[in-house]
Structures are given as C-alpha cells and as structure tokens.
Amino acid sequence: MNRFVLPFVVFLALAGVLYIGVKHSPDKSTMVSALLGKPAPAFELPVLGEARKLSSREFAGKPWVLNVWGTWCGECRVEHEALLAIAQQKLVPLVGLSWKDEDAAAQQWLAQLGNPYTVVAVDKEGRTAIDFGVYGAPETFLIDAHGVVRYRHVGAMSLDVWQQEFVSRLKRGGLP
Amino acid sequence: MRFALLITTLLVSMRVLAIDTTVLPDAEKQARYEALTHELRCMQCMNNSIADSPVGLASDLRRDVAEQILAGKTDDEIRASMVKRYGNVILFTPPLDRSSAWVWFTPIIAAVAGVFIGIRIVRRRSQLVEQDDSVVETDDATR
Numbered sequence: 001m002n003r004f005v006l007p008f009v010v011f012l013a014l015a016g017v018l019y020i021g022v023k024h025s026p027d028k029s030t031m032v033s034a035l036l037g038k039p040a041p042a043f044e045l046p047v048l049g050e051a052r053k054l055s056s057r058e059f060a061g062k063p064w065v066l067n068v069w070g071t072w073c074g075e076c077r078v079e080h081e082a083l084l085a086i087a088q089q090k091l092v093p094l095v096g097l098s099w100k101d102e103d104a105a106a107q108q109w110l111a112q113l114g115n116p117y118t119v120v121a122v123d124k125e126g127r128t129a130i131d132f133g134v135y136g137a138p139e140t141f142l143i144d145a146h147g148v149v150r151y152r153h154v155g156a157m158s159l160d161v162w163q164q165e166f167v168s169r170l171k172r173g174g175l176p
Numbered sequence: 177m178r179f180a181l182l183i184t185t186l187l188v189s190m191r192v193l194a195i196d197t198t199v200l201p202d203a204e205k206q207a208r209y210e211a212l213t214h215e216l217r218c219m220q221c222m223n224n225s226i227a228d229s230p231v232g233l234a235s236d237l238r239r240d241v242a243e244q245i246l247a248g249k250t251d252d253e254i255r256a257s258m259v260k261r262y263g264n265v266i267l268f269t270p271p272l273d274r275s276s277a278w279v280w281f282t283p284i285i286a287a288v289a290g291v292f293i294g295i296r297i298v299r300r301r302s303q304l305v306e307q308d309d310s311v312v313e314t315d316d317a318t319r
Contacts, residue, residue, distance in 0.1 A: 017282075034263035041261075100232055126236040133261040135219035135233060 033141075033152035034133050040066075040143045041131035048098055048120035049107055059143065063150075063170060064093040066141040067117070067157070068129055070101040071109045073137040079156035080113050086162050087116035091170060096120035099129050099137055142166050195230050198242055205245050212241050212251060216258055217266050225268065 044055045069076040096117035098106045142151040200206045218229035226234040244254045264270040
C-alpha cells in the first residue's frame with residue numbers, strides 16, 4: 001500500500017500544476033497590463049477634427065479613461081453602444097485614441113454612430129499606443145487623479161465590465 | 177544552368193517577399209536590429225517575432241527598435257523599454273526573477289527527482305532478481 005503513496009502525491013502535484021497552467025493559460029483577453037500602478041505615458045497628439053493638440057497633462061488631478069479604437073476594428077463597433085451609455089453617466093472624461101486610422105473614417109464613424117468621447121486624440125503612427133502597451137483594439141485604460149494606470153480592459157467594453165472594474169475603482173478613491 | 181536560375185529566382189523572391197525591409201546605415205547596427213527584432217514577441221500573433229509578423233503593430237515596434245538603435249540606445253535599454261510597456265511576455269527569453277523562477281527550476285527539480293526515483297527502482301529490481309535466482313536454484317534442486 002505504502003508504495004502507492006509517493007506516486008499518488010506526485011500525481012496530485014502534477015495535476016495541480018497543470019490545473020493552474022490551464023486556468024492561467026495566456027488568454028489574450030486577460031493579459032495584465034505592464035503599466036498597472038505605473039504613471040501613464042505622456043503624450044501630445046492632434047485632436048480629431050480640431051486644429052489644437054491634446055496633452056496628457058490636461059488631465060492631471062482628475063481620473064480619466066482612455067479608450068483605444070479604430071474604425072478598422074470590429075470589436076470597437078460592438079462596444080460602441082456601451083461607450084455611449086458610459087458617456088451618459090458623465091463620471092469621468094472618456095478620451096478616445098484613434099489608433100492608426102484615417103481621420104475622415106473616424107469622423108464619419110462618430111457622426112453615424114454617435115460620439116461618446118469627451119475628446120479624441122489622433123495616434124496615426126501608433127506611437128502612443130505602443131507606449132501604453134496596446135496590443136489590440138479595443139483597449140480601455142483607467143488613469144487615476146495622480147496619473148497612475150489603475151486598470152486596463154482588453155476587448156469590447158460592456159456596462160458590466162464598466163460597473164465591476166471601473167466604477168468600483170473610481171469609487172474607491174479615483175473620483176475627486 | 178536551369179537549376180542555378182531557379183535558385184537565383186527563389187533567393188531574389190525571398191528578399192523581395194521579406195516582411196521587414198528596414199536597412200540601417202551600418203552593418204553593426206543592422207545586425208543588432210535583426211537580432212533584437214527576432215527576440216521580441218509580436219503581441220498580436222503570439223508565436224511570431226516582430227521581425228516575422230506582417231501586422232501593423234509589429235511594424236510599429238520594429239520602427240521603435242530602429243529609432244532607438246539610431247538614437248544610441250544599448251540593446252539592454254531597448255529590451256527594458258519594451259518590457260516596461262508590454263511586460264516580460266514580450267521577450268522570448270524572459271529573465272529569471274521571482275515570478276518566472278519556477279519555470280526555470282521545475283524541469284531541473286523534476287529531472288533530479290526522476291534520476292533518484294529511477295535509481296531506487298533499479299536497486300529494488302536488482303534485489304528482486306537476487307531473490308528470483310535463489311528461487312530458481314531451489315527449483316532446480318528439487319528436480
């Protein structure tokens with residue numbers, strides 16, 4: 001009987017390791033941002049449809065949300081309704097980052113589907129997106145009043161995700 | 177002759193079809209560029225390097241690598257800048273730290289444990305064989 005104990009323990013250990021491995025397998029939708037708890041990268045980008053530039057410094061002292069999108073991105077269309085509803089709540093500025101897109105296409109998209117954004121920054125070359133560690137649109141970042149990245153959601157935004165991950169964090173100390 | 181022509185055509189087409197056509201001003205920088213772009217993971221298509229990936233994000237990251245090389249950054253600084261933005265997952269060879277230690281050491285521990293278990297099994301078997309021999313001998317003796 002005794003001789004089965006060690007193999008059984010080894011089996012349990014292996015099963016445990018594999019279970020953890022399967023549970024935490026690299027799922028693209030759950031990859032944790034390397035920027036969590038770090039200062040959000042600074043940027044200065046043209047504003048969509050305006051002649052001025054937008055600096056990330058303008059948001060200092062208040063929490064804000066950055067949503068990376070593009071008209072070439074299917075999931076961005078999926079999340080658009082949710083973004084419009086979120087904008088209605090007027091909790092935080094919802095800043096759009098038009099990622100590697102044509103301005104005309106982006107403007108047409110907003111005219112047709114409605115514009116949830118407080119302001120849209122244009123990242124035509126994708127440099128700011130790289131600085132934020134973006135690897136696929138849409139991605140949505142929560143930046144707190146100190147300019148620190150608090151959360152990143154990869155994939156289409158929904159009202160559930162918004163309530164659970166964003167509003168809860170805003171209530172915990174993000175709101176001014 | 178036909179064979180030589182075929183090879184030439186294939187070689188030429190390889191160069192033309194290459195995803196990355198960046199050429200840096202000197203050979204040393206070019207070599208560093210090619211090495212670095214092969215050790216960085218394309219985050220959109222997990223098992224390609226940014227050198228081999230045709231997606232827009234990969235070309236943005238290649239441009240970033242090229243610009244940093246031209247700006248005089250060292251290879252380590254460039255790797256660090258990538259890890260800062262995307263995390264260790266962007267390196268095909270992640271560094272040894274607390275979170276990755278088990279990945280590096282589990283195989284070694286498993287191999288050592290395997291050797292010990294193997295030795296134990298072989299020893300036990302060899303003892304069994306001795307016992308078997310004595311049984312066979314008594315068997316022969318009774319015949």
